[in-house]
Every structure is written in C-alpha cells, then in structure tokens.
Amino acid sequence: MRNIVLTGFMGTGKTTVGRLLAAATGRAFVDTDELIVQRTGKEIARIFDDEGPDYFRQRERELAADLAPLQDLVIATGGRLMLDPENAAALGADSLVLCLQAKPQEILDRLALDGTRRPLLEGPEPARRVAQLLEERAQGYAKFPQVPAGAGKTPAQIAAGIVDQFDVPGLSAAHQSPCCLTVTHPEGSYDVHVGDTLLQHLRQLAPDAEGAVAIISDSHVSPLFAQRLQDVSCLAVFEAGEQRKTLETVRGLYEQLLDAGLDRTSTIVALGGGVVGDVGGFVAATYMRGVRLVQCPTSLLAMVDASVGGKTGVDLPQGKNLVGAFKQPAAVLADVGVLRTLPPAEFAAGMAEVTKHALIAGGDLLYLLENRDWRQERLFQPSNNDLQTLIVEAIKVKQDVVQNDPYETGRRAILNLGHTFAHAIERASEYSVSHGYAVAMGLVAAAHLSADLGYADKVLRQRVEQLLQRFHLPTRIPRHLAPHDLLAAMGSDKKKAHGRLHFVLIRDAGDVFMSAEVPAAAIQKTLEAMRA
Numbered sequence: 001m002r003n004i005v006l007t008g009f010m011g012t013g014k015t016t017v018g019r020l021l022a023a024a025t026g027r028a029f030v031d032t033d034e035l036i037v038q039r040t041g042k043e044i045a046r047i048f049d050d051e052g053p054d055y056f057r058q059r060e061r062e063l064a065a066d067l068a069p070l071q072d073l074v075i076a077t078g079g080r081l082m083l084d085p086e087n088a089a090a091l092g093a094d095s096l097v098l099c100l101q102a103k104p105q106e107i108l109d110r111l112a113l114d115g116t117r118r119p120l121l122e123g124p125e126p127a128r129r130v131a132q133l134l135e136e137r138a139q140g141y142a143k144f145p146q147v148p149a150g151a152g153k154t155p156a157q158i159a160a161g162i163v164d165q166f167d168v169p170g171l172s173a174a175h176q177s178p179c180c181l182t183v184t185h186p187e188g189s190y191d192v193h194v195g196d197t198l199l200q201h202l203r204q205l206a207p208d209a210e211g212a213v214a215i216i217s218d219s220h221v222s223p224l225f226a227q228r229l230q231d232v233s234c235l236a237v238f239e240a241g242e243q244r245k246t247l248e249t250v251r252g253l254y255e256q257l258l259d260a261g262l263d264r265t266s267t268i269v270a271l272g273g274g275v276v277g278d279v280g281g282f283v284a285a286t287y288m289r290g291v292r293l294v295q296c297p298t299s300l301l302a303m304v305d306a307s308v309g310g311k312t313g314v315d316l317p318q319g320k321n322l323v324g325a326f327k328q329p330a331a332v333l334a335d336v337g338v339l340r341t342l343p344p345a346e347f348a349a350g351m352a353e354v355t356k357h358a359l360i361a362g363g364d365l366l367y368l369l370e371n372r373d374w375r376q377e378r379l380f381q382p383s384n385n386d387l388q389t390l391i392v393e394a395i396k397v398k399q400d401v402v403q404n405d406p407y408e409t410g411r412r413a414i415l416n417l418g419h420t421f422a423h424a425i426e427r428a429s430e431y432s433v434s435h436g437y438a439v440a441m442g443l444v445a446a447a448h449l450s451a452d453l454g455y456a457d458k459v460l461r462q463r464v465e466q467l468l469q470r471f472h473l474p475t476r477i478p479r480h481l482a483p484h485d486l487l488a489a490m491g492s493d494k495k496k497a498h499g500r501l502h503f504v505l506i507r508d509a510g511d512v513f514m515s516a517e518v519p520a521a522a523i524q525k526t527l528e529a530m531r532a
C-alpha cells in the first residue's frame with residue numbers, strides 16, 4: 001500500500017481524519033487544497049473568483065502528477081480531484097483510496113461551523129446545491145470503498161476504524177539514528193534529542209522524571225500525538241492559537257494541574273508548537289515555584305527556535321511576550337516524525353526561522369538550504385535524511401548563541417535578525433500576517449537596509465529573496481501596510497533600547513551585527529522599497 005488517499009464531498013472531514021490517520025500510521029500528510037493555497041498564495045475561493053474553476057482543476061492535475069511517484073503519504077484530496085480519471089490513475093495506483101461519506105445535513109452543519117467560503121455552494125439554497133452535487137458525483141464516488149463519516153463518530157474513531165478495517169500497517173520504524181546536542185547554561189545543561197519516533201521514549205530520554213508527568217498541549221496536537229507519551233497523570237489541553245497565549249490560559253492550566261494532584265516533584269511536558277512551549281514553559285517555571293520541564297516541540301519553528309534557550313512567557317493585550325520567565329528545560333525531544341502532519345503554511349513559517357539561522361551562521365546550513373529539495377512531502381520519503389540534518393544544524397546555531405548569552409544581555413540579540421521589521425508588520429496588520437511570514441519579509445528588509453547603509457552587497461538581498469521564494473514565503477510587505485504605520489509600530493517595539501531604533505544588520509551570510517542607531521529616514525526608505 002503506497003499511499004492512502006481520501007476522497008469524498010467537502011465537509012466529510014477528509015483533512016481532520018487524514019491528519020489523524022497520518023499521525024497513527026507514521027505517514028506524511030498532505031492536503032491538496034492546502035498545498036494549492038500555499039503554492040498559489042491565494043485562498044481557494046479567491047482562485048475561483050480570480051482565475052476560474054478550470055485554472056483550479058489544472059493546478060489539481062499538476063499536483064496529482066507531482067505526488068504520484070511518492071510513497072508513505074496520506075493524501076486528503078479536493079472533493080472533485082479523484083473524480084478525474086487522469087488524477088485517479090496517477091494517485092490511485094498501488095494505493096488505498098477511500099471515500100468518506102456523510103449525509104447532506106451533516107455536511108451542511110460541518111461547513112457552517114468551519115466558516116470557509118465555498119464557491120461551489122454559493123447561491124440562495126446551499127442545501128439544494130449540496131444535494132444536487134452529491135447526486136452528480138454519486139457514481140464517481142461509488143467506485144471507491146465507502147467509509148461512513150457522519151455525526152456520531154469522532155474523527156479519531158473514523159481514523160482508528162480505517163486502520164482496523166483496511167489493515168493499515170502501524171507506525172513505521174525510525175530509519176535514521178537520533179542525534180543529541182548538549183546545551184549548557186548557568187545552572188547546568190540539558191540534552192536536545194533530534195530523531196524520528198522519539199516521543200515513545202520520553203522516560204528514557206528525559207531521565208529523572210520519577211514523579212507524576214503532566215502533558216500540556218493544544219487542541220490540534222493533543223489528538224495527534226498525546227497518546228504516544230506513556231504513564232501520564234494529567235493531560236491539560238488548551239485551544240490552539242497565539243490568541244490563547246495568555247494569563248487566562250495559564251490560570252486554567254494551574255487549576256487542571258492542581259485537580260490532578262501534581263506536586264513539586266512533577267514534570268511538565270510541553271507537547272506542541274511554540275505557543276505550547278512558551279505557555280507550558282511558563283507554567284513549569286511558576287507552578288509551585290517551579291517544576292521540571294521537558295520540551296517536546298512539534299512544529300518546525302518550535303524545534304529550531306522556541307524550545308531551545310529557556311525563554312518562556314505569554315502575551316498581554318498590550319503586546320506579545322510581555323510576561324515571562326527564563327526556564328531551562330531538563331530535556332528537549334524534537335521528534336522529527338511529528339512534522340509529517342504539520343500544515344504547509346506552518347512548515348514554511350518554520351523555514352523562515354531556519355533561513356534566519358542560516359543567515360546568522362552561513363556555512364553548512366545555508367549550503368543545505370540552497371541545495372536540497374525542501375518540498376515537505378518529499379522530505380519524508382524513505383531514506384531522505386535532509387530534514388533531520390537541517391534541524392540539527394539549525395539548532396546548533398541557536399545553541400551557540402544562547403550558550404554564550406543565556407539571559408540576552410548582549411550578543412543573543414542577533415537572533416532578532418529581521419524581527420524588528422517582522423514585529424512591526426505583525427502589529428500593523430493586527431496579526432493577520434503570521435509571525436513566520438512576517439519574519440520572511442523582515443529578513444529581506446534587513447538585507448535591504450544593510451545594503452542601503454553600505455554594509456552589504458545588493459546581491460545578498462536577492463539571495464535571501466530567492467531562498468524564501470523556494471519555501472513559498474512572501475518577500476514583499478503588503479501594500480496596505482503603510483511605511484509610516486510600520487515605523488510607528490516599531491517605535492513601540494519593546495526591543496528598542498532607550499527609545500532609539502537599533503537593527504540587527506548583515507554584512508554577509510555568517511556576519512551579522514547589532515547596529516548603532518539607524519536614522520528613521522533610512523528605515524522609511526527600506527519600507528517604501530519593500531512594498532508589494
């Protein structure tokens with residue numbers, strides 16, 4: 001069984017079930033709609049509006065051909081993709097193709113909940129439209145084994161049912177030996193383990209966790225991976241998203257830990273992306289004046305950045321990361337295998353931070369980035385070890401910087417390359433531009449400003465842009481974000497020292513430095529040049 005392909009009408013849960021199925025079977029997950037959105041930079045509804053359905057079908061055909069030679073994937077397909085005989089032949093060969101099935105009313109209820117615009121259902125009577133489309137497609141869908149996916153069954157039950165009924169083999173064994181880096185800090189040291197399928201070995205890899213273990217996770221990650229951690233006394237989950245990185249969430253978590261009877265000898269395992277790492281770390285720093293913390297980062301960004309270095313904290317309405325503590329973990333488990341289910345936009349966001357590390361360090365990491373194929377679905381093909389190597393090299397950059405400046409009193413600030421711009425873009429866009437995407441724009445802006453001030457060659461900026469474009473990251477600031485608004489947003493960035501704007505600038509890859517005060521006019525000029 002090469003791949004597992006899920007087809008079926010919109011709203012039958014292909015994406016949610018597919019991600020769970022991928023996590024349960026150790027396959028990489030891809031969703032054809034998510035990939036098309038990422039590669040075109042437009043939401044599906046916008047593609048239909050601007051380019052029309054034929055253009056969209058053509059993108060689907062290209063994608064089907066692109067994915068066809070790959071293996072070990074779970075592929076959730078757009079509702080019509082597998083009804084095209086050419087696509088079905090490309091993706092169906094040697095693969096298990098299943099059709100998820102639900103009643104029209106269940107479909108309508110789910111679509112209403114998720115709120116995404118669906119061009120095919122637009123019009124006065126969406127219910128009739130669903131019934132009509134279902135009828136049109138009935139024959140096409142009937143060619144595949146049917147999986148009832150209606151109400152009354154949770155996505156996790158549906159995924160488990162598929163594994164049982166179709167005898168899908170379980171988690172594949174790790175094909176690469178794990179790697180371990182030791183990070184030292186003023187109070188001691190901790191190991192960062194990087195490898196495939198590490199989560200199952202928490203107790204061995206994070207020794208001394210003798211007391212009770214509590215997992216802190218979010219609503220996306222917990223159903224995918226929490227069950228891999230054994231002997232857990234408490235699973236405390238909060239809703240995914242930066243908006244939940246608050247003191248209210250922290251308070252709710254304290255209460256769950258108290259209810260579960262966790263005392264000072266307990267260990268908190270933060271299982272999730274950077275939000276979970278920051279919140280879970282802050283809880284571990286403060287619960288009963290501090291308990292042991294193990295970081296299990298599950299996003300690329302959290303693996304290469306947030307989980308290492310000991311910074312934890314939450315946001316306030318006034319700004320991001322305004323309350324926090326340094327809390328060194330007892331161990332970090334970067335299980336590269338969990339990235340199989342990471343949404344493509346989150347993968348790209350992580351690549352923006354990896355690019356930042358590569359520009360700071362130059363050398364091997366930059367070479368790797370520029371010379372390998374970083375399409376997410378290809379990275380999990382058997383015997384492809386590039387991703388683990390990349391993550392190890394990227395962590396080494398952070399390790400080197402934080403070891404030399406554990407409390408960010410000096411040189412550690414270079415990790416903010418591109419970030420003064422990025423934070424301003426996030427704030428001025430009211431956080432509609434995600435951090436990783438803002439960092440991508442910020443890196444280009446930093447290279448531009450460095451060239452403009454005479455430190456760097458213009459070629460560097462082009463090199464940065466070309467690299468980011470490979471990950472489908474933006475390299476221009478959206479037009480509606482006016483330079484003077486961005487400049488104002490920078491003025492309120494907590495990272496400015498004594499009211500003056502300093503930037504991390506770059507002479508060349510591997511040569512970054514903290515600037516003296518930069519005149520506002522130069523910043524303004526960069527912002528103008530960066531407008532899309």
Ligand SMILES: NC(=O)c1ccc[n+]([C@@H]2O[C@H](COP(=O)([O-])OP(=O)(O)OC[C@H]3O[C@@H](n4cnc5c(N)ncnc54)[C@H](O)[C@@H]3O)[C@@H](O)[C@H]2O)c1
Pocket residue numbers: 218219220221224240241242245272273274275276278298299300301302305306307308309310311312320321338339340341342343346349435
């Ligand atoms: N402490 C530090 O040094 C540091 C450094 C950098 C960033 N940060 C913080 O990290 C946060 C950003 O981290 P992030 O980008 O990981 O955001 P995130 O934690 O919100 O994760 C992104 C999304 O991916 C989901 N997800 C995570 N792992 C997944 C997986 N394996 N499969 C499927 N879905 C998965 C999450 O549920 C979430 O929806 C910010 O709050 C930032 O301030 C902290």
Ligand SMILES: [Zn+2]
Pocket residue numbers: 353419435439
């Ligand atoms: Zn960042």
